Amino acid sequence: MNSSQRLDRTFAALADPTRRAILVRLASGEASVTELSKPFRMSQPAISKHLRVLEHAGLISRGREAQRRPRRLEPAPLAEADEWLERYREFWEGSFERLDALLEEMKTKDRKRTRKKG
Amino acid sequence: MNSSQRLDRTFAALADPTRRAILVRLASGEASVTELSKPFRMSQPAISKHLRVLEHAGLISRGREAQRRPRRLEPAPLAEADEWLERYREFWEGSFERLDALLEEMKTKDRKRTRKKG
Numbered sequence: 234m235n236s237s238q239r240l241d242r243t244f245a246a247l248a249d250p251t252r253r254a255i256l257v258r259l260a261s262g263e264a265s266v267t268e269l270s271k272p273f274r275m276s277q278p279a280i281s282k283h284l285r286v287l288e289h290a291g292l293i294s295r296g297r298e299a300q301r302r303p304r305r306l307e308p309a310p311l312a313e314a315d316e317w318l319e320r321y322r323e324f325w326e327g328s329f330e331r332l333d334a335l336l337e338e339m340k341t342k343d344r345k346r347t348r349k350k351g
Numbered sequence: 352m353n354s355s356q357r358l359d360r361t362f363a364a365l366a367d368p369t370r371r372a373i374l375v376r377l378a379s380g381e382a383s384v385t386e387l388s389k390p391f392r393m394s395q396p397a398i399s400k401h402l403r404v405l406e407h408a409g410l411i412s413r414g415r416e417a418q419r420r421p422r423r424l425e426p427a428p429l430a431e432a433d434e435w436l437e438r439y440r441e442f443w444e445g446s447f448e449r450l451d452a453l454l455e456e457m458k459t460k461d462r463k464r465t466r467k468k469g
Contacts, residue, residue: 235461237368244366250355253435260442309457311439317371318433324378324426339427343353 240317242290243310251275252283256292259306263296269304358435360408361428369393370401374410377424381414387422 234242246252255269270280284304287293291310296303352360364370373387388398402422405411409428414421 235464236458237371239457240371241366241368244362247435248359248362248366250359253355253358256439260439306442308439308442311436313457315433315436315440317365318429318436321374321378321426321429322433324424339357339431340354346353 236313239291239310239313243292243314246286246290246292247314249283249286251280252287255280255283255287255304256306256311259293259304263303263305265301265303354431357409357428357431361410361432364404364408364410365432367401367404369398370405373398373401373405373422374424374429377411377422381421381423383419383421 247256251273254272258264258269258272266277266281266284269284270277273280284293287304288295291307293304294307296305365374369391372390376382376387376390384395384399384402387402388395391398402411405422406413409425411422412425414423
């Protein structure tokens with residue numbers, strides 16, 4: 234895999250809320266599939282499918298411990314994706330002074346929508 | 352769309368080398384579809400399809416100029432994706448001292464592979 238193919242897989246793997254949540258969980262330490270399944274209202278096979286996508290993208294790896302085979306976050310692909318975005322950070326930080334306000338506005342709208350639903 | 356749905360669309364849109372290249376091009380200024388098609392060995396309909404994905408994700412917008420309808424980069428979704436990754440930057444910067452070396456190693460391998468092909 235070259236850098237472009239790795240970015241394809243990393244960004245595709247990140248394009249799902251469950252997979253992003255799994256990565257957030259693993260950032261605080263390794264965990265077994267059972268432990269990873271708990272916070273989600275999802276079957277273990279559904280979680281396993283997401284884990285395969287993450288593993289295929291090199292974002293997680295499996296520990297050697299025979300029974301648990303704990304999953305661990307692998308930081309390199311995330312760092313590479315971050316590096317790609319970093320090149321354009323200048324673009325949005327420099328040219329768009331209103332951006333912070335805009336992001337704040339988007340989040341306030343989200344919160345209002347969430348409150349209405351709840 | 353809430354923040355999570357926006358991240359889904361942004362990351363999915365970034366999971367393609369042509370779409371990333373289009374964003375890179377637009378970071379240096381707006382461009383028409385014809386201008387965007389030139390560097391790619393791709394038909395205009397194929398480019399238009401990629402542009403629709405980028406537009407759907409809010410990453411680009413269309414200018415008002417009747418004939419050209421130039422596309423423009425919209426930075427907010429990229430900034431939001433960057434913000435998501437930023438939260439985990441600490442994880443890979445702190446815990447993985449070998450990461451820089453690892454990224455360097457991956458890139459050296461890429462270059463060697465490219466040279467072999469060429």
